[in-house]
Amino acid sequence: MIETDPQQKKARIMVVDDDPATHALLTEMLVLHGSEMLFYPSGAIALMAAENHTPDLVLLAVKIPDMDGFEVCKRIKQNPGLKDVPVIFLSDTNDTESKVRAFEMGGVDYITKPIHFAELRARVAVHLSRCTLESKLEFQKRMEEKIRELSEAQQATIFAIAKLAEQRDEDTGAHLERVREYCRLLAERLGEDSPYAAYITAEFVECIQHASPLHDIGKVAIPDSILLKPHKLTSPEFEVMKTHAVIGAENMQLVYNHYSGNVFIGMGIEIALYHHERWDGSGYPDGLTGRNIPLPARIMALADCYDALRSDRCYRRGLDHERVKAMILEGSGTHFDPEIVKAFLSLEEEFSRIQDTFC
Ligand SMILES: [Fe+2]
Secondary structure, eight states, X not given: OOOOOGGGSOOEEEEEOOOHHHHHHHHHHHHTXXXXXXXXXXHHHHHHHHHHSOOSEEEEESOOSSSOHHHHHHHHHHSTTTTTSOEEEEESOOOHHHHHHXXXXXXXXXXXXXXXXXXXXXXXXXXXXXXXXXXXXXXXXXXXXXXXXXXXXXXXXXXXXXXXXXXXXXXXXXXXXXXXXXXXXXXXXXXXXXXXXXXXXXXXXXXXXXXXXXXXXXXXXXXXXXXXXXSOOOHHHHHHHHHHHHHHHHHHHHHHHHSTTOHHHHHHHHHHHHTTOOTTSOOSSSOOOGGGSXXXXXXXXXXXXXXXXXXXBTTBOOOOHHHHHHHHHHTBTTTXXXXXXXXXXXXXXXXXXXXXXXO
16 A cells, blocks of 8 residues: 655644534635635544544544543543544633643643634644654654565565575575574674774665675576586686676676665676686686775685685585684685785684585
C-alpha cells in the first residue's frame, strides 16, 4: 500500500454538539480556514463515524443529549485507532471541576462559550500543527523502516547470487562469509588508525562488507575444465582464469549504468576488477601499483589471500595461521599494502577465530 504524506491532506474536524448556532458559527470560522467540517448532534453517532473516518481533531461539547462529552472523550481515548486524536472541549461553564475532568479524560484544551473566532482558530491551529508534526515524524519513521527492510532484502539477494555463483567451486565452503568479515574488520581498523582513516566512513565499512562477496562473480563465465581443475593451471588456462576479474566488473558496470553514483555498486566494480592487483604492479588485469589500486580492492586482496591459503583445496591442505601470517608479512610492500598488513597484524586473533567459526 502506498502511504501519503500526512502534511498534504486537508484537516478533518469533527464537531460533536447539538446546538445549531454553534454549528453555524464553527462552519463559518473553520471552513474558511481550509478545514473539512463534520457535525454530529450526539455522542454515539459521532463515535461510530469516527471509527469509519478518523478525524484530525474533535471539538466536543460538554453537554450533549445521549451521553456527556467526558464519556465521549473517554471512549475516544480508549480506542487504539483514535487515541491520538486531539479533543478540545467546548463548554458553557467555566468551573474548575469541569476543566479538570476534561483534561483527566484526555482532552487537550478547554474553551468556554461564547466562542471567540480568533481564540478558537489559534487553538485549533496549534493542536493540528502538533498532530501534523507527530504524524509526519511517524510517517518518516515508517518510511525509514521500509527503506531499511528493502535494503536488507536487496543485500541478502545479492549475497545469495554471489553464493550461487561460488557453488560451482566446491572447495570454497564459507569463503564469502569469511572474506566479508575480514574486509569489515580491516576497514574498521584502518578507519581507526591509518593514513586512510579520513577516507573510511561508516558507509565505506558497510559497502565493503556487502560488496566483497561479489569479488569473484565473474568466475561464472570460466569453463569447468579450468575452474575445477585439480592441478596447476597451464599458462593459457591461467590467462582464461584471469578474465574473471574483468568479466565480473563488466557485468556490474551494466548495473552501474542504470544507477550511476551508487556507492555500493561502484565499490563492487573496483573490488571485482582489481582484487588481483599487487602493490608492486605485478598483478592483473592492469598491473596497477601502490595506492593507484583502489583501497577496497587492496583490502580485498589481503582478505582473499588469507582465506585461500588457510582453506583446504582438493590438491592441498589449508595452512595454519602462523604460516599464512608469515607469508602475508613477506608480501608486505610487494603483494600487499603495508598499511593493510599492519592492520591485519593487529587483528590476527580475530582472523583466526573467523576462520574457525565459518567452516
Ligand atoms: Fe578472484
